[in-house]
Amino acid sequence: MDAGTAPTPAPSTGGGLPGLRDVARCDTSVREWVSWAVARLDADAHRSADTHLLRLPAPADAPVGIYLKDESTHPTGSLKHRLARSLVLYGICNGDIGPHTTLVDASSGSTAISEAYFARLLGLPFVAVMTRSTSPGKIALIEREGGRCELVEDAGEVYAVAQRLAEECDGHYLDQFTNAERATDWRGNNNIAESIFSQLTREERPVPDWIVVGAGTGGTSATIGRYVRYRGLPTRVAVVDPEGSAFLPSYAGDPAGSVEATGSRVEGIGRPRVEPSFVPGVVDRMLGVPDAASAAGMHFLADRFGMRAGPSTGTNLYGAIQLALEVRAEQGGGSVVTLMCDRSERYAGTFADDDWLLAQGLDHRPYLAELDDAWARLTA
Structure with a gap:
């Protein structure tokens, strides 16, 4: 996760109220990137x-x-194009995705194709975790969009492998299976x-x-x-x-x-x-x-x-x-x-x-x- 800079006390500007504990956590360059990324996704839509x-x-x-x-x-x-866009926006606006974040997700194919598309749009790396039984055509489409595929034997493995890969690269696990219902404005x-x-x-x-x-x-x-x-x-x-x-x-x-x-x-x-x-x-x-x-x-x-x-x-x-x-x-x-x-x-x-x-x-x-x-x- 791109967390920005570490919290540091904000300097006093004078004339304020006494007794406040003021801690700022703000990286202007990251906030500028967030604005750029959201605008880029909006333009694509x-x-x-x-x-x-x-x-x-x-x-x-x-x-x-x-x-x-x-x-x-x-x-x-x-159909997964809508979901992928929502998941990426959700991660950006939650502060989980920044200008150098690797995106990772578990997928049976189509969501990963769409996620790879949006990652490429924002210049971010993307890794899809899926079973070896996924159709070769879908794997080729993910790779065409610049994504990398990590193949596992059993469908039940995809969740843990995706979480582990995201942690290893200090990336963000998009987790479509948990976040799909909350990332979309119903x-x-x-x-x-x-x-x-x-x-x-x-x-x-x-x-x-x-x-x-x-x-x-x-x-x-x-x-x-x-x-x-x-x-x-x-x-x-x-x-x-x-x-x-x-x-x-x-x-x-x-x-x-x-x-x-x-x-x-x-x-x-x-x-x-x-x-x-x-x-x-x-x-x-x-x-x-x-x-x-x-x-x-x-x-x-x-x-x-x-x-x-x-x-x-x-x-x-x-x-x-x-x-x-x-x-x-x-x-x-x-x-x-x-x-x-x-x-x-x-x-x-x-x-x-x-x-x-x-x-x-x-x-x-x-x-x-x-x-x-x-x-x-x-x-x-």
Whole structure:
């Protein structure tokens, strides 16, 4: 941590009140750098337009609209761009990041790509700690942004290794899994929830029945869940969870299931432990999605709509279509919003590869048939 200069007594300016103990801790050069860094991050944000809210093509009279917030159009190609910017700003404004601080974080890939981007923007070194199973495409993107990757065998190791590396280099552990829910201003300030509702204002149904997201840190569901409560909106928040994740067993009250979790094959969501940023009290419902169904969601979007998204988007879509079916059955019509988290090219050798899927025992074809049938019923 860049702590600035050591505390020293402030000199007397004369004419003051007696008896005061005045200790100043101020390094003018660091404060100047902080102002520069915040302005630089703000300028970068202003160069980027907001991400699109896409409605899945359907007949004009389709009773349920399904929308995808396309977070893949951020400069670093994923939903995690928002989080990384918030984490870096949080560290700067807390006094934890200065002009010579090495940034370190534990990540499954996409957050680290975005953090490396912001570190390079500020001229700071960045180290990402992740498992060896992380897709080579993501590792290459981190390195392209100037970051360094520290690979470990087990997903449960990433936290301690990242903390240790930050301490060894007198750096700052960004700790996305703890700080995601607190680094983002959930009341507004252009967070993802505010953006979604702003973009829906001219739609036939401007207040969706459900917003469906996955949980990696838990920060996105925390932000959206808090926002809809703060605004008094009836929208409910559903979290979809892949196989191997600790979130769903914990939410269901099964502590043994969350302890035995291995972590997810779907990068970006699902964790081997319940992360501190996951706030179950603002989640209205959780749905467990098989990994083969996540792959089917990817292929459904690509085959039917030409939208080439990653597997976590497939997880989101599978849950969103299930809830859309329920909305139609229960109230005749409505709308559901979910997220397009990143693009499929990051998974060219894994979830986007049919041979890899079959080698992993993931036959997505039955789930793809189910999605085709569900879509036919939704749009009939």
